[in-house]
Amino acid sequence: MELEFLGTGSGVPSKIRNVSSIALKMLQERDEVWLFDCGEATQHQLLSSTIKPRKISKIFITHMHGDHIFGLPGLLSSRSFQNGTESIQIFGPKGLKKFLETSLETSHTRLKYDIEFVELNEGMIFEDEHLSVSCFTLIHGVPSYGFVIQERDSIGHLLPEKLKEKGIHPGPIYQEIKKQEVTVLPDGTHVHRDEVTGPPIKGRKIVICGDTKPTKDIVQQAKDADVLVHEATFTNKDLQLAEDYNHSSSHEVVRLASLANVSQLLLTHLSSRYNQSDLEQELNQLKSIFHSVQYAYDSFKYEVK
Incomplete structure (x- = not known):
């Protein structure tokens, strides 16, 4: 799993930051890319990445503000032109379906694939044998x-010494043993998987928040997450602006991350009023509160381990 930030600005694009969009690349796990928000010119940002639009199978929209949705019609149209024929699921708030259908209809855009719209309500919105996605307000x-993207726990690693004790030598049989609970060897011996594997490998947890004031629910939802992606539109000196515009300040967010015991905090949705030196100075202060914090920037990639 790898997160790639396609846009890390807020409100309007700037020379160095496009508006909001984040790709969750799961090419090895499931040969898919999921997109979280799709601000204006997201498809232009994709041109600077290795992401193929046809690999985007799901799009999650946090809210209906323009800097999070204005890139959708163009991206969907381009995906159709670029050999995208597989259906796509789009998860978003009430009104998103109407916005997209109106945009595509009035621009006479005909897609080569179907769209399944899923209107968001709190709770589980997607799950399969590999992972689940839930949302919260x-x-x-x-x-x-x-x-909240939660990967399911996976079977522990095979223990070669345990296999050798049973007289099992390396080969294709190793994969057979890992795939099934009980394997019967040619000599009739039964090998129970849990006897020759280590403890289960804990699934990774990623939490991606839309624009918001800080809330206690975020702490609960992000508890022990491997990565929390959260807006930090304003620095601490502009705390009142964050309050006035229903956003979060950077100091408020690092306190949430600390309470939630997340492994890594990535800050995005940054106001264009701050230059790089402002953010570097702010980051030094933030690290004194929570050391595993970083400002994301356009094209920034983070491997979720």
Whole structure:
């Protein structure tokens, strides 16, 4: 799993930051890319990445503000032109379906694939044998959501010494043993998988929040997450602006991350009022509160381990 930030600005694009969009690349795990928000010119940002639009199978929209949705019609149209024929699921708040259908209809855009719209409500919105996605409400003046992507635990690693004790030598049989609970060897011996594997490998947890004021629910939802992606539109000196516009300040977010015991905090949705030196100075202060914090930037990649 790898997160790639396609846009890390807020409100309007700047020379160095496009508006909101984050790709969750799961090419090895399931040969898919999931997109979280799709601000204006997201498809242009994709041109600077290795992401193929046809690999995007799901799009999750946190809320209906323009800097999070204006890139959708163009991206969907381009995906159709670029050999994208597989259906796509789009998860978002009420009104998203109407916005997209109106945009595509009035621009006479015909897609080569089907769209399945899923209107967001709190709770589980997707699950399969590999992972689940749930959403929860935030506070932003309009309906806004956070998403919890939880990978299921996987079978522990094979223990070669245990296999050798049973007279089993390396080969294709190793994979057979790992795939099934009980394997019967040619000599009739029964090998129980749990006897020759280590403890289960804990699934990774990623939490991606839309625009919001800080809330106690975020702490609960992000508990022990491997990565929390959260907006930090304003620095601490502009705390009142964050309050006035239903956003979060950087100091508020690092306190949430600390309480939630997340492994890594990635801050995005940054106001263009701050230059790089402002953010470097702010980051030094933030690290004194929570050391595993970083400001994301356009094209920034983070491997979720």
